[in-house]
Amino acid sequence: MTWHRVARSEELVEGEWKIVLVAGKRIGVVRREGACYAVLDICPHAGAPVCRGRLTGRVTCDDRHRVGYDPHAHTLRCPWHRWEFDLASGHGVAAIRQKLKTYPVRVAGADIEVQV
Amino acid sequence: MLIDVDVHNSPPNLEQWLEFLDEPFRNEVAQYRGTRNASSGLRGAGGLRLDADAKSPESIREQLLDVYGHRYAILTGTYSHLASTNDPEYAAALCKADNDSTLKHWVLTDDRFVMGLRIPMQDPQLAVQEIERLGDHPRVVCVQFWGASNRIPFGQRYYWPIYEACARKGLPIHVHPSTVTAVLNHSTTPAGMATSYLEMHTCLPQYYMANLVSLVFEGVFELFPALRFALIEGGFGWLPHLLWRMDKEYKGLRQQAPRLKRLPSEYARDHVKLGTQPIEEPRKSVHLPQLIDMLGGDEMLMFATDFPHWDFDPPSILPKSLGEASIRRILHDNAAGFFRWPKGAFDPKPEPEAAAVS
Numbered sequence: 001m002t003w004h005r006v007a008r009s010e011e012l013v014e015g016e017w018k019i020v021l022v023a024g025k026r027i028g029v030v031r032r033e034g035a036c037y038a039v040l041d042i043c044p045h046a047g048a049p050v051c052r053g054r055l056t057g058r059v060t061c062d063d064r065h066r067v068g069y070d071p072h073a074h075t076l077r078c079p080w081h082r083w084e085f086d087l088a089s090g091h092g093v094a095a096i097r098q099k100l101k102t103y104p105v106r107v108a109g110a111d112i113e114v115q116v
Numbered sequence: 117m118l119i120d121v122d123v124h125n126s127p128p129n130l131e132q133w134l135e136f137l138d139e140p141f142r143n144e145v146a147q148y149r150g151t152r153n154a155s156s157g158l159r160g161a162g163g164l165r166l167d168a169d170a171k172s173p174e175s176i177r178e179q180l181l182d183v184y185g186h187r188y189a190i191l192t193g194t195y196s197h198l199a200s201t202n203d204p205e206y207a208a209a210l211c212k213a214d215n216d217s218t219l220k221h222w223v224l225t226d227d228r229f230v231m232g233l234r235i236p237m238q239d240p241q242l243a244v245q246e247i248e249r250l251g252d253h254p255r256v257v258c259v260q261f262w263g264a265s266n267r268i269p270f271g272q273r274y275y276w277p278i279y280e281a282c283a284r285k286g287l288p289i290h291v292h293p294s295t296v297t298a299v300l301n302h303s304t305t306p307a308g309m310a311t312s313y314l315e316m317h318t319c320l321p322q323y324y325m326a327n328l329v330s331l332v333f334e335g336v337f338e339l340f341p342a343l344r345f346a347l348i349e350g351g352f353g354w355l356p357h358l359l360w361r362m363d364k365e366y367k368g369l370r371q372q373a374p375r376l377k378r379l380p381s382e383y384a385r386d387h388v389k390l391g392t393q394p395i396e397e398p399r400k401s402v403h404l405p406q407l408i409d410m411l412g413g414d415e416m417l418m419f420a421t422d423f424p425h426w427d428f429d430p431p432s433i434l435p436k437s438l439g440e441a442s443i444r445r446i447l448h449d450n451a452a453g454f455f456r457w458p459k460g461a462f463d464p465k466p467e468p469e470a471a472a473v474s
Contacts (some may be wrong), residue, residue, distance in 0.1 A: 045367075059371035065339055067374045082368035094370040095379045 003106070003113045012036065012112055017051045023116045027103060030055065030087075032074045037087040038114045039076070040101035048080035050100065058084070058093060076100070168424035173225045180423045181228050184431055187448065190257060190455070191222055191231045192292055192348075198262070204239035208246065211236050215250055223255045230457075232260035232290045240277045247281040254458035258346065259287045262294035263323050270327040271334030279340045286456045288344035291327070293320045321350040325358050328384060332362060335375025337383045344454060348391035348420055353398075356410035359384055385412045389454055391420035392446060393429040405438055414442045418451040 006020045012031045019028050019041060026041040028051030043050040058073035074087040084093035090100035104115040127133055130149065134142055145151055169175050181189060193214060201207050211234040223229045233256050235243040250256060259282050261270070268274045270291075282289055304310045305319040306326060324347045337343060362380035366373060376383070390411075398404055408414050421428050434443050452462060 059374045061335075061374040065335070065375055078368075084370060092367075094367050095377070095382075096367055 001115050003108075003115050005108075005111045006038075006114050007112045009107055009110050009112055015055055019051060020114075022114060025116060027114060027116070029105065029112060029114060032087065033072065035074070035088075036105040036107065036112060037074070038103040038105045039085075039087070039090065040103075042101075043078045043080065043083065044098035044100055045078065045081060045083055045096075048078050050076060050078045050085070053077045053079040053082075055087075056084075168428070170424035173222055173229070176423070177226065180421065181226070184421075186228055188228055188230055188451075188457075188461070190290070191218060191229055192260060192290065193218060193231075193234065198234060198236070198294075202238065204236055204242055207236035207238045208242040210234075211246055212249070215246070219250075219253065219255065230255050230257045230455075232256070232258045233287070234260050235278070237261060237266060237278075240274060243278050244281045247278070247285065247287070251281065251285045251287055256287070257455040257457060258290040261289050261291045263291040263327060263347070263350075264293035264320060266327075269330030271330030271332070271336050276336075276339070279336060279343050283340040283342040286342065288346060288455060290346045290348060291324070292348045293323060293350070321354040324350040325354060328358065328388065329362060331387075332380045332383045333366070333373040333376070335373065337387045338375045338377065343387060345388045346391065346418065346454065347388060349393060349422060350390065351394055351396055352390040352392065352411060352417060353396040353407055355384070355390065355416070356407065359412075381412075385416065389416055389418050389450060392417050392434070393420040393422045394427045395429055395433050401435060401437065404435060408438070408442075414438070414445050415450055417446045418454065419447045 002023075004022045006022065006027070006029050007018050012018060012029065014031050014033075017028045017030045019026060021027075027038055028041045029036065029038045030051075031037075032055065039051065041049055041051045043053075054077045056075045056077055057069055057071035058075045060068050060070050060073070062068070075093060076085045076087055077083070078085070083096065083098075085091065085100040086093060088102070090102040092098060092100075106113050106115075130145065134146060137145060168179060170179075176189070180186065198207055198210055198214070201210070214234045215231075218231050223231050233247065233250055235246045237243060247259060251259070259278075279289075304316040306322045307319075310316040310319065328345075328347065331337070331345065359381035362384070366376065366380050370376070373380075396404065396407065398407070408417065411417075419429075419431060419434070421430065431447060434446060436443075438446075
């Protein structure tokens with residue numbers, strides 16, 4: 001596993017994906033509310049270019065069955081079948097087996113680095 | 117001098133106008149002594165529906181219980197008069213009378229009879245009143261819904277007071293298509309008004325599909341975890357497809373079913389069972405056990421005859437290839453674990469005393 005520089009920090013605009021090729025893999029990098037995320041740009045369901053999907057918050061339901069919305073639950077919705085993935089962990093929001101591949105991201109000085 | 121613009125003459129009998137009716141309709145009307153009526157569930161449409169006699173407890177004992185060795189029979193009665201009225205208070209009165217009469221004249225005449233409680237689905241508060249009135253009776257094992265004449269899908273808030281009462285009393289809901297599928301929701305199939313009873317009856321599972329989707333996606337089984345549904349007389353061949361489709365749709369549209377914590381198919385398997393009748397008869401016999409496997413197993417099924425109706429299934433309709441254990445679950449065990457039975461319902465019955473030898 002190696003850290004790879006993928007962008008200057010100022011290049012990463014809030015909510016806009018930057019697609020990079022690292023070690024032969026097509027990886028999307030994005031900033032959301034100050035946090036940076038990196039995911040493999042292939043949906044684990046049917047292989048869609050998942051980073052073309054929408055970045056959203058998340059509809060929630062608490063233990064008292066009250067429905068709400070958490071804008072800070074950073075979620076990526078696949079453009080093909082609308083499956084939701086947690087940006088940090090890659091886990092599906094619905095009870096699905098498939099998991100989006102994620103990579104560790106760090107800010108190193110003025111650069112954004114991804115570990116692949 | 118008077119001109120009256122509205123006078124209703126009334127033929128004294130069918131014969132007066134029957135001679136003018138063309139075949140094949142003349143034969144049908146003569147045989148069934150009446151004409152078709154869309155709002156009566158098209159019962160006579162096609163003129164071929166003939167039911168057996170179930171007009172007394174004796175007739176049911178002689179033709180059914182004693183023939184097939186029933187341990188219990190859940191009496192479900194008829195719904196036409198209940199499902200066809202738009203007056204909630206009238207419906208409530210009919211349900212009360214129906215329930216009290218069924219108890220007195222049927223259920224209490226034979227230990228093998230138990231019953232479903234009729235409720236006026238036209239008004240949830242009145243329905244809850246009837247559940248509170250009679251829902252604790254030990255021979256009431258479920259609450260009855262009619263499943264093909266409702267205007268509001270079963271998952272919606274309208275029904276939640278009923279579900280709360282049923283869940284609290286441990287009463288599952290037994291859904292049966294009413295014969296009157298036109299009156300309250302203006303169509304006999306989800307695609308509109310069918311031409312014939314044949315079409316309507318074939319399409320009955322479509323009502324169950326829509327209502328089951330509603331129940332699951334509205335989160336009813338999260339809101340009322342103790343609630344169970346039996347879907348009767350819709351067969352079961354449609355369910356595997358629906359389970360797959362619900363899961364697939366849900367994975368992409370989860371926000372529209374925010375109460376769910378599990379896959380839709382899991383709720384269906386945990387909270388719903390289906391009556392076997394009319395059992396599917398695929399051309400290749402091997403498809404039937406495959407179908408049951410796709411459902412998630414024979415635990416989903418409970419045997420029903422639908423006696424005294426024309427499309428009755430005897431217990432022998434279950435193919436032996438299913439295996440003895442599976443047949444026993446379908447014929448007895450699954451229902452034994454599903455309904456709210458009276459205490460001691462499954463205790464071993466004492467052997468009859470031997471006659472004294474003098």
